[in-house]
Amino acid sequence: MKYNSEVINHVYMDNRLYGFLLNDNVLFNIATRRLVHYADEISEHNMSFKTVSLSETQSRLLTCLLTNRSSAVIYKDDILTSVWDEFSLSSSNQRLWQTVNELRRKLSFIGLPDDFITNVHGMGYTVNNSKVGSLHIT
Secondary structure, three states: OOOOHHHHHHHHHHOOEEEEEEOOOEEEEOOOOEEEEEEEOOOOOOEEEEEEEOOHHHHHHHHHHHHOOOOOOEEHHHHHHHHOHHHOOOOOHHHHHHHHHHHHHHHHHHOOOOOOEEEEOOOEEEEOHHHEEEEEOO
16 A cells, blocks of 8 residues: 655645644644644643653654554555655665664653554554544645
8 A cells, every 4th residue: 555655745845734623732833844742630720731842854764654544544654755765865674663662661661551553563654543633724
């Protein structure tokens, strides 16, 4: 299955896709490559924030996974092409594994569940799609 390097390129060229809302309280801003977790505190006057910055590669990977989240499996070869090869970077399964693990650590720190990105052995990855929304600039 081939997908959405066109969508990823569209994201960067057209800027219509602003980012994603994850689990109702984490904003992924594609342009700034930041994850922002916000939480209302018990008092109506308090709000807390946590911010994590992503590298360009981590941001492209997360964008690829979230853009293709409705797929049963997001295949490794397609991820490698969309995240590395199309940006004239050298891709490998080891780089993908390492970048996924770094991204998982950052997602966990920001408050997303450990199973948000799941490995499908020998095939690729899936994303817990239950609470992911796309945010568009209109």
